Each structure stands twice: as C-alpha cells, then as structure tokens.
Amino acid sequence: LPRGPVLGIESSCDETAAAIVAPDGRILAERVYSQIADHAAFGGVVPEIAARAHLAALGAMVKDALREAGLGFGDLAAIAGTAGPGLIGGLLVGTGYAKGVAIAAGKTYLAINHLEAHALTARLPGLAPVRPAFPYLLLLLSGGHSQCVAVEGVGSYRLLGSTLDDAVGEAFDKTAKLLGLPYPGGPSLEAIAQEGDARAVPLPRPMLHREGCDFSFSGLKTAVAQLVAAEPPGALARARAADIAASFQAAVTDILGDRLDHALKLCPDASAIIIAGGVAANTAIRTRLAAVAEKEGKPLIAPPLRLCTDNAVMVAWAAQERLAVGQASALNAPCKPRWPL
Ligand code: KG4
Numbered sequence: 001l002p003r004g005p006v007l008g009i010e011s012s013c014d015e016t017a018a019a020i021v022a023p024d025g026r027i028l029a030e031r032v033y034s035q036i037a038d039h040a041a042f043g044g045v046v047p048e049i050a051a052r053a054h055l056a057a058l059g060a061m062v063k064d065a066l067r068e069a070g071l072g073f074g075d076l077a078a079i080a081g082t083a084g085p086g087l088i089g090g091l092l093v094g095t096g097y098a099k100g101v102a103i104a105a106g107k108t109y110l111a112i113n114h115l116e117a118h119a120l121t122a123r124l125p126g127l128a129p130v131r132p133a134f135p136y137l138l139l140l141l142s143g144g145h146s147q148c149v150a151v152e153g154v155g156s157y158r159l160l161g162s163t164l165d166d167a168v169g170e171a172f173d174k175t176a177k178l179l180g181l182p183y184p185g186g187p188s189l190e191a192i193a194q195e196g197d198a199r200a201v202p203l204p205r206p207m208l209h210r211e212g213c214d215f216s217f218s219g220l221k222t223a224v225a226q227l228v229a230a231e232p233p234g235a236l237a238r239a240r241a242a243d244i245a246a247s248f249q250a251a252v253t254d255i256l257g258d259r260l261d262h263a264l265k266l267c268p269d270a271s272a273i274i275i276a277g278g279v280a281a282n283t284a285i286r287t288r289l290a291a292v293a294e295k296e297g298k299p300l301i302a303p304p305l306r307l308c309t310d311n312a313v314m315v316a317w318a319a320q321e322r323l324a325v326g327q328a329s330a331l332n333a334p335c336k337p338r339w340p341l
C-alpha cells in the first residue's frame with residue numbers, strides 16, 4: 001500500500017473534524033468545529049442537526065487543512081473516515097465525503113473505528129515521554145462511551161469493561177441538567193463543585209468493589225434526581241447545587257478510581273494507562289486516576305485535551321497504523337452505528 005500523508009475525517013457525533021497526518025506521526029494540519037452551539041438550545045445532540053452541520057462544514061474545513069499542509073488531494077496516500085460507532089447521519093456524511101475524494105483522486109480509503117482511533121492516539125510519536133508499548137490500558141471516558149480496553153496491538157483490543165447504562169459524560173450532563181446548569185454539563189458541574197462540600201450529600205457508588213471493571217452511573221443520577229425533587233419548590237439554592245455537584249463528582253471519582261484498580265488486575269502487564277474522552281479533562285478525576293496509576297507503578301498518559309476529545313488527528317493516525325500493517329478498506333465498507341472494538 002502507498003505511504004504518505006493521510007486525510008482523516010471525524011463526524012460521528014457533534015464535532016466535525018479534518019486532519020492530515022504524515023506516516024511518522026507529524027500533524028500537518030488539524031481542524032475541529034464543535035457544534036455545541038447548534039445543539040445547546042436542545043440540551044443535547046440532535047442527530048438530524050448534527051448531520052446537516054457536518055455537511056455544511058466539511059468541504060471548507062478540508063480545503064483549509066490542505067492549504068495549511070501545502071498539499072492537494074493528489075499528494076495524499078489515503079483518505080480515512082470514522083465509520084462507527086456513532087450517529088448514522090454524521091457517519092454517512094463523513095465517510096461519503098471520504099469515499100468521494102478517494103474515488104475522484106484514485107486513493108486508498110479506510111473505514112476507521114472511532115474507539116480504535118481513541119485507543120491508538122497515545123502511540124502518536126512525540127505525544128508521551130515514552131511511547132507506550134503493547135499492551136496498555138485505555139480508559140475512555142466520554143459523553144458517548146465509557147469503557148476500559150486492553151490495547152494489545154493494532155487491531156487487537158480486549159474489552160475489559162464498559163458502562164451498563166449511561167456513559168460517564170452523559171451522567172455529568174444529565175446531573176448538571178437536574179441542577180439547572182448549562183449544557184454541556186461536565187465543565188459547568190466541575191466549576192460549581194469547587195464551591196461545594198463533597199461530603200455534604202451521601203450518594204451511592206454503584207459497582208464499587210465489584211468483580212471486573214464494568215461501570216454504572218444511572219443509579220447515581222437517579223439519586224440526584226430524588227434529592228432535587230425533595231427540595232422546596234423554586235430554583236435550587238446555589239449553595240445546595242454546589243454541595244450536590246461536589247458530592248456527585250466525588251462519587252464518580254471513587255467509582256472510576258476503583259474501576260481502574262480492577263482493570264489493572266485484568267491486564268497486569270499493561271505498560272501504561274491512557275485516559276481519553278472529554279471527562280478526562282476533569283481535574284478531580286484526573287488526580288485520582290493518577291494516584292491509582294502511581295500506586296501501581298504505571299505511567300498515566302493523558303493526551304492533550306484537543307487529542308483526548310473527538311478529533312480527526314486520531315482518525316488519520318489510526319489509518320496510518322492500519323496502512324503500516326498493510327490494511328485498507330473497500331469502497332463499499334458500511335457505516336456501523338454500533339461497532340464494538
Ligand atoms: O469526548 P467528548 O468531547 O465527546 C464525546 O462524547 O464523544 O466528551 C464530551 C463529554 C461531555 O459529556 C462533557 O460533559 C464531558 O465530556 N466533560 C466533562 C468535563 N469536560 C467535558 N465532564 C466532567 N468534567 C469536565 N471538566
């Protein structure tokens with residue numbers, strides 16, 4: 001297969017992204033357009049709006065990225081699109097675009113699994129002080145996914161545990177909504193939690209100490225809903241909201257710390273622990289996971305936030321990893337809204 005720069009496209013949820021990455025991992029251009037403002041009024045991602053916004057943004061973003069890299073379509077070795085898991089409308093827009101360019105320019109196409117792209121980001125040369133060797137552990141903590149994966153090689157992933165109900169970011173978003181905080185809830189909940197007392201409100205810690213490393217967050221969210229319902233009518237007092245937010249964040253932190261501890265028992269030879277997803281931005285969570293990692297003598301690698309959340313660098317890089325082992329996709333490769341690793 002030809003080697004050279006790869007154009008990656010990400011459109012599985014509410015970020016439209018395009019990036020060009022060289023075979024050696026150099027990022028030649030990267031663009032991300034967050035649709036948060038398009039969805040804010042609805043309190044969550046609206047699939048139809050997301051697909052249309054991807055379509056509106058993508059062409060110009062790719063043109064900009066090519067200009068920044070000083071390349072034309074003809075200079076690319078391949079075009080890669082996220083083909084799942086995700087919202088089908090967005091996946092069809094992104095992969096349709098990628099396939100169209102691949103056909104027109106006579107290039108290789110790669111259908112990339114979004115979770116695999118998160119999993120391989122840590123191997124981008126220069127990202128971590130020491131590039132993690134296989135196997136390593138990935139803790140993916142985003143709005144759409146919560147899972148723990150042993151990354152054993154390119155294309156070789158062992159799912160150790162995942163959420164039984166809500167993703168952790170989703171739990172933050174729903175809890176924030178209950179507390180009357182703005183969307184997206186994670187950052188606003190973290191901010192108000194700083195004013196609160198994390199021991200003020202007793203909350204459950206589902207799955208704590210349970211075998212394996214599955215997660216569950218819906219019970220926690222329900223407990224918050226009951227607390228809020230028991231409040232006197234009218235707007236929730238800010239001090240009370242802060243105490244609930246701090247207590248919620250402490251419960252999630254305890255759960256994630258415990259789950260990481262258990263995940264390491266399922267993959268004792270992990271060379272490192274990688275955290276990814278928007279929730280990895282949370283300082284309390286990051287600090288706890290770092291403490292667990294240190295106790296186990298493993299390095300914790302948190303890619304810079306722009307590579308932790310949804311982006312296209314990870315898609316282009318995963319394609320480079322696939323090309324390096326001689327793999328590409330057929331032009332009729334389908335999109336898969338559900339596509340476990
Ligand atoms: O990875 P991401 O940008 O997008 C996907 O879900 O794919 O993650 C977004 C999620 C949202 O649920 C958001 O509320 C959460 O990450 N999040 C946070 C923080 N920043 C973003 N959750 C907790 N604390 C934060 N500081």
Ligand code: ZN
Binds near residue numbers: 114142
């Ligand atoms: Zn993601």
